[in-house]
Amino acid sequence: MTILPAPDTLACQPNLHVELALLLALATLWGASYSFIRIGVETIPPLTFIAGRTLIAGAILLAVIRWRGLSLPRDPALWRRFLVQACLNSVLPFTLIAWAEQTVDAGTAVILNATTPIFAFLLTLLFTRHEPLSIRKAVGVLAGLGGTVLIIGVGAVDGIGSDLLAQGAIVLATLCYAGAAIFGRVFKGQDPVMPAAGALLCGAALLLPVSLAVDRPWTLAPSWDSLLALVALSVFSTALAFVLYFRLVQTLGSVPTTAQAYLRVPIGVGIGALLLGEALEPNMLAGCAAVVIGVAAMSIPARRRG
Template structure:
C-alpha cells in the first residue's frame, strides 16, 4: 500500500516543530533551571502538558485505554521522559552547557540500534560503522572541555540517553494506547515520578521563580511537549522513518547555535569536531538502511 504524501504546509510545520522547537528546548531548559529546581521543573512541565492533553482527548470523546496498554505507556514515560529528559535537566542545572547536552543526546539513535540488535532486529554493516564513528565522537566530547571537567554531568546525560534509547526500542514492541493517548499517559506518569523524586531529593523553591522561569516552563509544556510530540506523531504516520527521525542530527546543531548566540556558551575546537563526528554517525545509522538496503534473499527450490 502506497503512503499518501502529506500536504506541504502541515509537513513543513511538523518538521519545523521537530527541528527547531525540540532543538530549542535544551536552551530553554538552561534558562528555566536558573529559577526552578531541575526535577521540580521537569515534573511540572510533563504534568501540566499531560493534563492538558488528556483533558483535550477526553473532551474529543477518546476512550481510556486498557490497563495493560496504560501500564505499558506509563513505563515508557518513565524511561523516556522521567529518566531520559530528567537526567538532561539535572545535568544542565549542574552547569553542563545546553549545546553540549544536545550533542550528547544525539547519540540516542546509536544506542537504539544496539538495543535493536538485542531484540533480534536485523542490522547492517553501515550502521555498525555509524556506531564506531559515534563512539569516537563521544570520546572526543568527554576527553576535554566542559564534560571533561564535569564527569557526573556526562554520566547523567549518558544514562538518560541509554534510557531513552531502550524505552524507544522496547516501546515499539509492546501494546500501547492509540494515537496521542499514549503521549498523555507517558507525560502524566513522568510528571508524577519526577515530582516525587524532587520531593525525596529535598528540592524546594528558595525564591519565587522569575518571569523567565515561568515563561520557560510554559514554553517547555506547550511547545516542547504537546506541540512537538503531536508533530512527531503526525510525521511517523505520514512520511518515511528516515524523515521523521531526522531531527536527531538537526537538534544538536540548533541547540549549539542558540546556546552560543543567546546564552554566551562556548565550544572548543575539539567539541566542534565531536559535534561533526556524532552528527555523521547518526546520519550513517538512521539513513544507512535506506542508502544500503539489504539484498533480497533468493531461496533455492529443493
C-alpha cells in the same frame, strides 16, 4: 495537533517526505529544549521543573483528547506500558539532563546526547532485532556523530571527562532515550496522542509527590523567565513533540527516529546564523553535510531490487 492522521491511516505506507518533515520538526522542538531547561533551572529546582513540565504537557494532551471526543484507555496492561515509557522517556532522562545542565556546558551536553542513535542501534542489534539493520545504517550512525563533533567544534570534546558525574547522568539519560524509542513500538497502531498523554501523566504522577516532599515548591520564588521557559518547554518541546515522536516510532522505526538527535545540532547552528549573525566556519558546513548524510542513511529506506 490536528495535522496528525488517525491510526487507520498509519496502516498505509507512510509518505516519506511527510515523515522526514516531521522528523525535522521534532528535532527543532527538542533542540530548543536545551535553552528552555537552561533558563528554567536558574530559579526552579530541576525536580520541580521537570514535574511541572510533565504535568502541564500531560494536561494539554488530555484536553486535546477530550476536545477530539476521545477518552484515555482503561486497560491496566496498557497503563503499565505507559508507566514504563514514562520512566524511560521523561522521568529519568528529563530529570538527569536538567540536573546535569546546571554544570555541563552546552557543547558537551549536545555531543553526549547525540549518542542516542548509537545506543538505539546497538540495543536493536544485540537484543531486540525488531527492525532490519544494515551497514548503511551503521555508517549513518557514525557519520551523524562525527558531523555533530565537527559542528560544535573538536575542542568541545576536550570538555568530556571534566565533570564525570554530570556527564555520566547525560549518558544515562541518552541510554534511556534509546530504550524508550525501542519500547515505544509496543504502541504501534494507536493514535500517537494516547501514549504521549498516558506516558506524560504517569510521569507527572511519579514526579509530583517527590517534588512536593523535596523542593516544597510553594516556598520557591521563580523568575518570569524561568516560568515562561517552563510553559514553552511544556507546550512545544514536550506535548507537541511527544505526539510527533510516537507517530515517527510507528512510521519510521526506532533507530531512524533517534536520528533527530543529530539534526538538532545543524538546526541550532542555522538559527544562530540567521537570527544572531553568527559566522559559519568550514568545519560547521562539513559537519552539517555529514549530519545530513548520516540521517539520510538511517532514515530513508533502501530501494528494493526488482
